Amino acid sequence: xxxxxxxxxxxxxxxxxxxxxxxxxxxxxxxxxxxxxxxxxxxxxxxxxxxxxxxxxxxxxxxxxxxxxxxxxxxxxxxxxxxxxxxxxxxxxxxxxxxxxxxxxxxxxxxxxxxxxxxxxxxxxxxxxxxxxxxxxxxxxxxxxxxxxxxxx
Amino acid sequence: xxxxxxxxxxxxxxxxxxxxxxxxxxxxxxxxxxxxxxxxxxxxxxxxxxxxxxxxxxxxxxxxxxxxxxxxxxxxxxxxxxxxxxxxxxxxxxxxxxxxxxxxxxxxxxxxxxxxxxxxxxxxxxxxxxxxxxxxxxxxxxxxxxxxxxxxx
Amino acid sequence: xxxxxxxxxxxxxxxxxxxxxxxxxxxxxxxxxxxxxxxxxxxxxxxxxxxxxxxxxxxxxxxxxxxxxxxxxxxx
Amino acid sequence: xxxxxxxxxxxxxxxxxxxxxxxxxxxxxxxxxxxxxxxxxxxxxxxxxxxxxxxxxxxxxxxxxxxxxxxxxxxx
Numbered sequence: 266x267x268x269x270x271x272x273x274x275x276x277x278x279x280x281x282x283x284x285x286x287x288x289x290x291x292x293x294x295x296x297x298x299x300x301x302x303x304x305x306x307x308x309x310x311x312x313x314x315x316x317x318x319x320x321x322x323x324x325x326x327x328x329x330x331x332x333x334x335x336x337x338x339x340x341x342x343x344x345x346x347x348x349x350x351x352x353x354x355x356x357x358x359x360x361x362x363x364x365x366x367x368x369x370x371x372x373x374x375x376x377x378x379x380x381x382x383x384x385x386x387x388x389x390x391x392x393x394x395x396x397x398x399x400x401x402x403x404x405x406x407x408x409x410x411x412x413x414x415x416x417x418x
Numbered sequence: 419x420x421x422x423x424x425x426x427x428x429x430x431x432x433x434x435x436x437x438x439x440x441x442x443x444x445x446x447x448x449x450x451x452x453x454x455x456x457x458x459x460x461x462x463x464x465x466x467x468x469x470x471x472x473x474x475x476x477x478x479x480x481x482x483x484x485x486x487x488x489x490x491x492x493x494x495x496x497x498x499x500x501x502x503x504x505x506x507x508x509x510x511x512x513x514x515x516x517x518x519x520x521x522x523x524x525x526x527x528x529x530x531x532x533x534x535x536x537x538x539x540x541x542x543x544x545x546x547x548x549x550x551x552x553x554x555x556x557x558x559x560x561x562x563x564x565x566x567x568x569x570x571x
Numbered sequence: 572x573x574x575x576x577x578x579x580x581x582x583x584x585x586x587x588x589x590x591x592x593x594x595x596x597x598x599x600x601x602x603x604x605x606x607x608x609x610x611x612x613x614x615x616x617x618x619x620x621x622x623x624x625x626x627x628x629x630x631x632x633x634x635x636x637x638x639x640x641x642x643x644x645x646x647x
Numbered sequence: 648x649x650x651x652x653x654x655x656x657x658x659x660x661x662x663x664x665x666x667x668x669x670x671x672x673x674x675x676x677x678x679x680x681x682x683x684x685x686x687x688x689x690x691x692x693x694x695x696x697x698x699x700x701x702x703x704x705x706x707x708x709x710x711x712x713x714x715x716x717x718x719x720x721x722x723x
Contacts, residue, residue, distance in 0.1 A: 278431035292459035292510030298531075299452040300524065302723050306445035319722070320656050322715060325699035350722065357445030362723050371453065371535060378451075379528050382723060390696070390715075391722025392656035403657045406692075406719025455647050472646070473580050475639060478623035503646065515647050535647055543620070543639075544646025545580035556581045559616075559643025 266338065266346050268330045270321065272353040277301045277363040284347045289367055294344050296371035298378040300364040306357035313398045314357065321352045322390035333384045337377040343368040346381065350391070419491065419499050421483045423474065425506040430454045430516040437500045442520055447497050449524035451531040453517045459510035466551045467510065474505045475543035486537045490530040496521040499534065503544070572597060572634035576608060579641035582617070586640075595632060602628040604638060616643050648673060648710035652684060655717035658693070662716075671708060678704040680714060692719050 267284070281299055306314050334346045349363040364382045368374040393404040420437070434452055459467050487499045502516040517535045521527040546557040577590045586609070593607055601621065605613050605628070619626055620639040632638065653666045662685070669683055677697065681689050681704070695702055696715040708714065 276435070278435045282429070282431045292457065294456055295458050296456065297452075297454045299450075299454075300528075301450045301452075302524065303447055303449065304445065305448050305522070321722070322653070322655055322696070322699075322717070325696060325715070328699050369458070371455065375453075375528065375532050382524060386720075386723035388701075388720065389722050390655065390694075390717060390720055392718065393721045394656070403660075403718070404721040406721045474646070475577070475579055475620070475623070475641070478620060478639070481623050539644075539647035541625075541644065542646050543579065543618075543641060543644055545642065546645045547580070556584075556642070557645040559645045 266331070266334050267348070268327055268334060269349045270323075270326050270330075270352055271349065272351065274359055275349055275351070275363070277349070277360045280347070280349055280363055281365050284345075284365065285367070288345055288347075293369070294367040295369050296374045297365060297367045298371070298374040299366075300362075300378055300382045301360050302362040302382070304355050304357050304359050304361055308395060308404065311395075311397050311402075314395045315398075316357075316396040317355045318394040318396075319352045319355055319361070320392040320394065325390050326350070326352075329389045330381075330385060333381055333388070337366070337380050340380070341368070341373040341377040342370070343373055343377045346377065348381065348385070350385070350389075352391070419484070419487050420501070421480055421487060422502045423476075423479050423483075423505055424502065425504065427512055428502055428504070428516070430502070430513045433500070433502055433516055434518050437518065438520070441498055441500075446522070447520040448522050449527045450518060450520045451524070451527040452519075453515075453531055453535045454513050455515040455535070457508050457510050457512050457514055461548060461557065464548075464550050464555075467548045468551075469510075469549040470508045471547045471549075472505045472508055472514070473545040473547065474503075478543050479503070479505075482542050483534075483538060486534055486541070490519070490533050493533070494521070494526040494530045495523070496526050496530045499530065501534065501538070503538070503542075505544070572599075572632070574604065574632050574634070574636045574638050576604065577637065577639040579639065582614075582641050585614075599632050600628065601626065601630050601632065601638060604632060605640070613640070614642070617641070618643060648675075648708070650680065650708050650710070650712045650714055652680065653713065653715040655715065658690075658717050661690075675708050676704065677702065677706050677708065677714060680708060681716070689716070690718070693717070694719065 344367045347365045366374045366378040395402045497520045500518045519527045519531040548555050575592050578586045583589050654662045659665050
């Protein structure tokens with residue numbers, strides 16, 4: 266299990282290939298499910314978002330995501346999980362987050378991957394500030410109730 | 419949308435990267451969900467599976483998977499789907515199937531990807547013959563009822 | 572009329588052939604085709620496709636149809 | 648006792664600072680810390696972490712604690 270928070274642009278497919286080669290025993294996992302979140306150039310009905318700055322809480326971010334991955338590995342029969350999340354300046358079409366999960370059976374991998382990305386979106390301390398045509402804008406998060414509802418979804 | 423059935427070994431991560439670069443507009447998708455099914459060296463309690471032969475029904479296989487992808491694109495708001503499935507000789511740790519789905523929002527991508535792989539597993543005309551220590555063995559599929567139950571899951 | 576018939580996986584092993592062309596009377600169904608190609612009852616769980624679409628034993632066949640018999644699938 | 652305080656995202660903009668060290672009386676809670684750093688009520692939906700664990704305004708603080716105030720998160 267590995268969690269990385271970094272400023273540098275990364276290639277999610279290269280990351281998954283390398284992590285798998287280095288960490289997964291050969292011939293033991295039956296399925297892997299990968300989620301890649303990518304920056305769009307539109308959001309909340311606004312077009313032409315040219316850039317984004319992703320703020321975070323160094324230390325807590327890593328700690329929080331690691332615990333979520335541990336929870337997922339305890340809850341489902343998964344073999345490994347790897348998360349990479351960027352911070353700092355991000356441009357449209359660049360990957361923001363990678364969540365990769367390997368398991369013996371596919372249903373477990375889907376459930377665990379979805380659980381990790383849902384928690385990460387609604388609980389991990391990251392904040393997006395978009396460069397919109399009319400200026401900089403902090404994206405509004407959901408309230409606690411909406412968040413709880415979505416984590417359950 | 420593209421469906422490929424091939425004998426040749428493929429690198430799923432390279433396939434996803436190339437397909438995305440060539441087919442997806444930049445900055446429009448917010449998430450992609452990828453499932454990769456990999457050959458295990460064990461199955462149904464039997465260890466030491468050294469090789470597998472994947473039989474299929476040429477023509478119907480492609481047609482069936484294409485229709486499933488179309489159904490998924492109609493059912494959920496997804497932007498694109500790409501499926502690669504191998505046939506013929508396959509060795510442990512090699513990828514068997516890739517299902518990649520791109521969408522504006524992640525929930526749709528998870529639902530659509532899971533729908534496609536579930537249907538593919540339970541309805542697409544492929545058959546596995548494993549090389550087990552005691553000899554060759556056709557893997558038994560589920561009955562129609564079990565299949566229907568699993569497609570719903 | 573003539574139909575072409577295909578067998579896959581252990582159905583091919585069981586029939587001892589991968590495909591054949593069968594001459595049928597007008598109005599023949601999948602069930603009557605099976606009775607012509609085999610002396611044994613169709614194995615439980617056999618899947619049937621006519622012209623690459625799943626169907627059942629009741630379907631009436633037409634000249635030139637492609638009929639396939641195979642066991643439950645195990646891909647992915 | 649002393650605690651270190653951090654502000655993130657628009658909470659940092661609102662406070663006009665990213666972090667500070669605050670001197671508190673023994674028994675102080677997160678709520679009493681907030682009253683000391685701001686004249687305004689805590690914005691609705693503010694999230695609070697003490698030593699990088701989510702908590703609420705009732706939590707009693709200890710010397711050396713790290714307290715963070717921030718808006719709902721928007722990662723991923």
